[in-house]
Amino acid sequence: MSSTSLYERLGGTYAIAGAVDVLVDRLFENAGVNANEAVHAHHGDPANGPGYKFLVTAWSIEATGGPKCYPGLDMIAAHTTLHITNEHFDAVRFEIEATLRFLGVPAAETAEFMEIIEHYRPEVVEQQKVEQVGALEPAAA
Numbered sequence: 001m002s003s004t005s006l007y008e009r010l011g012g013t014y015a016i017a018g019a020v021d022v023l024v025d026r027l028f029e030n031a032g033v034n035a036n037e038a039v040h041a042h043h044g045d046p047a048n049g050p051g052y053k054f055l056v057t058a059w060s061i062e063a064t065g066g067p068k069c070y071p072g073l074d075m076i077a078a079h080t081t082l083h084i085t086n087e088h089f090d091a092v093r094f095e096i097e098a099t100l101r102f103l104g105v106p107a108a109e110t111a112e113f114m115e116i117i118e119h120y121r122p123e124v125v126e127q128q129k130v131e132q133v134g135a136l137e138p139a140a141a
């Protein structure tokens with residue numbers, strides 16, 4: 001593990017904001033991601049682009065060891081009404097990795113960022129969230 005933060009190795013705020021700019025445009029157009037109706041209700045409206053890019057940029061800055069600057073919801077609260085499945089999560093995960101490759105981010109930094117993303121799967125995916133908090137009836141098999 002390098003002693004320099006992932007935030008710095010990715011190129012800091014400008015590089016992260018640039019990557020999120022590309023990523024969110026792709027996510028808003030991604031058929032697999034928008035197969036979820038609740039997600040499409042948000043991603044299908046271009047007016048949501050600037051604010052969403054800001055929030056995802058700030059989240060990514062903090063998550064990679066940059067300055068504290070994220071003003072949004074935690075990952076459970078942000079996704080709780082969206083009914084996100086593992087398939088939806090994988091569609092987003094694939095798009096993030098493809099975007100980092102598209103932009104030429106080195107393999108080591110890409111792998112490290114994808115580990116951070118994977119770490120949040122239980123907070124974002126509905127079934128695992130249900131198992132964690134036990135707030136709802138178990139889903140039918």
Ligand code: HEM
Pocket residue numbers: 033036038039040042043055056059071072073074078079082084088089090092116117118120121124
């Ligand atoms: C680790 C993976 C993920 C991260 C880091 C992430 C990050 C974020 C952030 C920072 C927000 C803004 C929260 C706020 O409004 O304060 C957000 C909201 C949102 N995310 Fe995610 N997300 C992830 C996974 C997903 C997945 C898999 C989907 C859909 C398939 C998704 C769809 C959405 C939507 C639609 C919103 C907007 C909800 C609304 O305001 O109505 N996210 N996410």
